[in-house]
Amino acid sequence: xSHRQDLLKRIEALETSRRLIDDEIAQAKASLEQIEAxxxxxxxxxxxxxxxxxxxxxxxxxxxxxxxxxxxxKEPDSVFYxxxxxxxxxxxxxVPFLKELYSHDKKEFSYPIADLPADRKTDLLNICTQxxxxxxxxxxxxxxxxxxxxxxxxxxxxxxxxxxxxxxxxYLVNKVLTEYAGSHKLKYKVFWDxxxxxxxxxxxxxxxMQLDLAVQINDFFYIFETKSGVLGIQKWVERAQIFNQNxxxxxxxxVDSSVNPKLFQPYRLLALDHLEKQLVDLLENDFPPAQP
Numbered sequence: 001x002s003h004r005q006d007l008l009k010r011i012e013a014l015e016t017s018r019r020l021i022d023d024e025i026a027q028a029k030a031s032l033e034q035i036e037a038x039x040x041x042x043x044x045x046x047x048x049x050x051x052x053x054x055x056x057x058x059x060x061x062x063x064x065x066x067x068x069x070x071x072x073x074k075e076p077d078s079v080f081y082x083x084x085x086x087x088x089x090x091x092x093x094x095v096p097f098l099k100e101l102y103s104h105d106k107k108e109f110s111y112p113i114a115d116l117p118a119d120r121k122t123d124l125l126n127i128c129t130q131x132x133x134x135x136x137x138x139x140x141x142x143x144x145x146x147x148x149x150x151x152x153x154x155x156x157x158x159x160x161x162x163x164x165x166x167x168x169x170x171y172l173v174n175k176v177l178t179e180y181a182g183s184h185k186l187k188y189k190v191f192w193d194x195x196x197x198x199x200x201x202x203x204x205x206x207x208x209m210q211l212d213l214a215v216q217i218n219d220f221f222y223i224f225e226t227k228s229g230v231l232g233i234q235k236w237v238e239r240a241q242i243f244n245q246n247x248x249x250x251x252x253x254x255v256d257s258s259v260n261p262k263l264f265q266p267y268r269l270l271a272l273d274h275l276e277k278q279l280v281d282l283l284e285n286d287f288p289p290a291q292p
Contacts, residue, residue: 066208172276251270
C-alpha cells in the first residue's frame with residue numbers, strides 16, 4: 001500500500017471516529033439538558049420555593065447545591081420547649097437523670113437525690129412532674145430517691161439523648177434575636193429541623209444533611225449546629241466550609257462550657273451557658289446599630 005493510500009485510510013478512520021464522538025457528545029448534551037430541565041421543574045415545584053416564608057432560604061441552599069426536603073417554621077412544641085428551659089437551668093442534675101431515663105426504657109429504676117440541695121431537688125422534681133403530665137414517665141419520690149418508670153414514646157426518645165439541647169439552643173437564639181431586633185433595625189426568620197438534599201443526588205435517601213437551626217437575618221444566614229456530646233471535628237469543618245461564605249455563618253453550640261473556643265478558631269464555638277452574650281457580640285459585629 002502506498003503512503004498516499006495509507007493516509008487516506010487514516011483520514012477516513014479519523015472522520016468515522018469524529019462522527020462517533022460527535023454523536024456521543026450530542027447524546028451526552030441531550031441527557032444533561034434533560035436532567036437540568038427535570039431539576040428545574042423539581043425546583044419550581046418545591047413547596048419551600050413556592051412559599052414566600054422559605055423562598056430566600058431555598059435560594060440560599062440552592063446556591064450551595066442543595067434543595068430543601070423538609071423544614072419547620074412554626075413555633076416549636078411548647079412541652080419540649082418548657083422542659084428544655086428547666087433542664088438548661090439545672091443541667092448538672094438534669095442531664096445525668098435524662099441519661100438514666102434513656103437507658104431504662106419502659107423499666108422502673110431508682111434515682112438518688114439525698115445529696116441535692118433543696119432548690120436543685122425541687123427543679124429536678126419539676127422536670128419529672130412536667131414529663132409525667134405528658135405521659136412520658138410515672139414517678140414517686142421520697143427525701144432520698146425518685147422511683148421512676150419510663151414510658152417515653154419512640155418519637156420523643158431523642159429528647160433524652162441530646163434533643164433537649166437543640167430545644168434549649170432554639171430558645172436562647174429566639175430570646176436573643178427578639179431582644180436585639182427590638183432595639184435595632186433587624187428583620188429575622190427562624191427555621192428549624194431543616195433537611196437538605198443535594199440537587200444532583202441520585203440516592204434514594206430522603207435527605208443528605210439536617211440542620212438544627214437556620215436563621216435568616218436581613219440578607220444573611222446563621223446556621224446553628226447543637227452538640228450535646230463529643231464534637232465531630234471533621235463534620236464541623238466540612239459544614240463550616242460550606243456555609244461560612246459571603247457573610248453567612250456556621251456556628252457550633254456545645255453543652256460543655258469548659259471547652260476553650262479559641263482552640264477551634266477560625267471556626268466559632270458557642271457554649272449554651274454563654275450563648276446569649278456571645279451571640280449578641282456577634283450580632284453587634286455583623287449588624288451594628290445605625291449611627292445617629
